[in-house]
Amino acid sequence: MLKLYIHPFSVPALTTEMTAHAVGAKFERIIVDLQNGEQRSESYQAINPKGKVPALVDGDHVICESLTIQRYLARKLGSDLFPEDILGQARVEEWMDYAVQHVRAPMSRIQFNKIVAPMLGQPVDENSIKVGEHLLAQNLPPIDKQLSQSEFLTGNTLSLADITLLAALDPVELLQFDLKEFPYLTRWRQALRERDFYQNVHTHFGAELGL
Ligand SMILES: N[C@@H](CCC(=O)N[C@@H](CS)C(=O)NCC(=O)O)C(=O)O
Known part of the structure; x- marks a missing residue:
């Protein structure tokens, strides 16, 4: 299953979470504790070395940057929220x-x-x-x-x-x-x-x- 790393106070993360729902993706929602610096921990840096949310994990692949994640999810799920032409x-x-x-x-x-x-x-x-x-x-x-x-x-x-x-x-x-x-x-x-x-x-x- 897709994993989406977010924080409830992050607008970029919110963009991707709403998109994931809108395209009908099944995903696990994982909160990164930004207030306590979890984004700089070794374990999170192994997921996103840029130390930011959101990050989307799809199998062995990690996709970062909210707009890229939006397009990736729409294409992956074949959603018409992002046209083909x-x-x-x-x-x-x-x-x-x-x-x-x-x-x-x-x-x-x-x-x-x-x-x-x-x-x-x-x-x-x-x-x-x-x-x-x-x-x-x-x-x-x-x-x-x-x-x-x-x-x-x-x-x-x-x-x-x-x-x-x-x-x-x-x-x-x-x-x-x-x-x-x-x-x-x-x-x-x-x-x-x-x-x-x-x-x-x-x-x-x-x-x-x-x-
Ligand atoms: N351009 C990035 C921005 C991501 C971003 O700035 N995320 C912030 C939260 S809104 C973050 O993770 N900040 C943690 C930090 O910089 O330590 C995107 O659109 O995904």
């Missing part, structure tokens, strides 16, 4: 990359400084929070516009890109980032959070950590 793939990958670089990255600045740094007793960089919020305000409107024109990011069917974005936005309530200016994005998000692939993972971001 190269133009279709490019459309999906364009939005996957946008979600990671222009939504996940600024969100993770805010997440780190509002939640992780205080948890670890590290200094909080208020300026980094402001930069993250500014970037999100700049980068979310094109997504809202796209979702005013189509039910999903790449048209009328769900794709891997929707899952990448859904995971990137998952911490918004916890981080008190208001999405009310983005009605189409909000509607899209509410609908996807009802789906089994979301509900099978959690009720909301941070639930497993009691947040």
Whole structure:
């Protein structure tokens, strides 16, 4: 059986876990204790020498990097969440990359400084929070516009890109980032959070950590 190494507070890991459910993969979910540095242990470094989650183990093979794992799972399970034609793939990958670089990255600045740094007793960089919020305000409107024109990011069917974005936005309530200016994005998000692939993972971001 596939093994997926995750942490409940990791958005990249969440992306892969929701994808695994969405494509119908059977997998064992293994939590790596990031808070206590398990990612740097000899046993985890033997799995992923980069010392990060997620990592997917398929027999003798280890696949790292959340977007690569998403594509691997979709191809392995023959899922139509990643199309076969190269133009279709490019459309999906364009939005996957946008979600990671222009939504996940600024969100993770805010997440780190509002939640992780205080948890670890590290200094909080208020300026980094402001930069993250500014970037999100700049980068979310094109997504809202796209979702005013189509039910999903790449048209009328769900794709891997929707899952990448859904995971990137998952911490918004916890981080008190208001999405009310983005009605189409909000509607899209509410609908996807009802789906089994979301509900099978959690009720909301941070639930497993009691947040
Ligand atoms: N680009 C990677 C990012 C993975 C990543 O940064 N994982 C973080 C958790 S969100 C991690 O494992 N950090 C542990 C560490 O760096 O010590 C992906 O998309 O999978």
